[in-house]
Amino acid sequence: MTPFSRLFSGSPAPELRTATSADAPEMARLHAGAFHRGWSAEEFERLLAERAGIAHVLAVPKGKMLGFVLSHMVPPESEILSIVLDKGAQGRGHGRALLTHHLGRLAALGVTASFLEVEAGNVAALALYRRAGYGEVGRRKGYYAGPDGAADALVMRRDF
Numbered sequence: 001m002t003p004f005s006r007l008f009s010g011s012p013a014p015e016l017r018t019a020t021s022a023d024a025p026e027m028a029r030l031h032a033g034a035f036h037r038g039w040s041a042e043e044f045e046r047l048l049a050e051r052a053g054i055a056h057v058l059a060v061p062k063g064k065m066l067g068f069v070l071s072h073m074v075p076p077e078s079e080i081l082s083i084v085l086d087k088g089a090q091g092r093g094h095g096r097a098l099l100t101h102h103l104g105r106l107a108a109l110g111v112t113a114s115f116l117e118v119e120a121g122n123v124a125a126l127a128l129y130r131r132a133g134y135g136e137v138g139r140r141k142g143y144y145a146g147p148d149g150a151a152d153a154l155v156m157r158r159d160f
């Protein structure tokens with residue numbers, strides 16, 4: 001029994017796999033649930049169709065998607081465009097498992113550095129990225145406009 005199946009005994013264990021264009025609507029649903037400005041299913045479809053688009057999902061086979069991570073990759077560099085876990089699946093180690101899997105695949109494709117931007121107050125995301133080895137390399141003042149005013153973006157980098 002794998003660690004995942006132990007966690008989900010009684011129901012099918014979620015699996016990590018590469019995203020396809022058929023995943024775009026579920027990715028848009030999760031994204032809209034997490035961010036003020038969601039991306040449409042068409043936007044995800046376009047990003048996945050690009051040669052540089054690479055995404056992995058955590059999903060119950062033939063069931064609900066629990067999370068995804070999407071990067072834009074032009075080896076030797078890549079940028080994480082989004083990572084989202086369904087609200088009910090957060091804080092259980094899935095984000096870390098998804099990111100670890102994703103970074104492993106990027107490395108296998110010749111990527112040696114991954115960048116990302118994250119809101120300076122996003123405690124969970126910062127914990128996830130720091131634990132995964134990302135370090136701060138810049139700050140964009142007032143980068144994110146939101147209902148509660150502008151927030152800074154941190155630019156982070158991880159070398160493989």
Ligand SMILES: CC(C)(COP(=O)(O)OP(=O)(O)OC[C@H]1O[C@@H](n2cnc3c(N)ncnc32)[C@H](O)[C@@H]1OP(=O)(O)O)[C@@H](O)C(=O)NCCC(=O)NCCS
Pocket residue numbers: 034082083084085086089090091092093094095096097117118119122123124125127128131
């Ligand atoms: C950010 C996100 C992807 C993390 O995924 P997750 O599955 O919840 O995270 P994990 O359970 O794998 O935990 C990863 C680390 O974050 C920490 N963490 C998770 N939720 C946390 C919270 N609410 N507050 C503080 N730390 C938190 C964990 O303790 C863990 O750190 P550790 O390894 O040092 O113990 C998820 O919370 C999410 O989808 N948030 C909304 C979308 C978002 O903000 N995406 C990032 C945009 S840049």
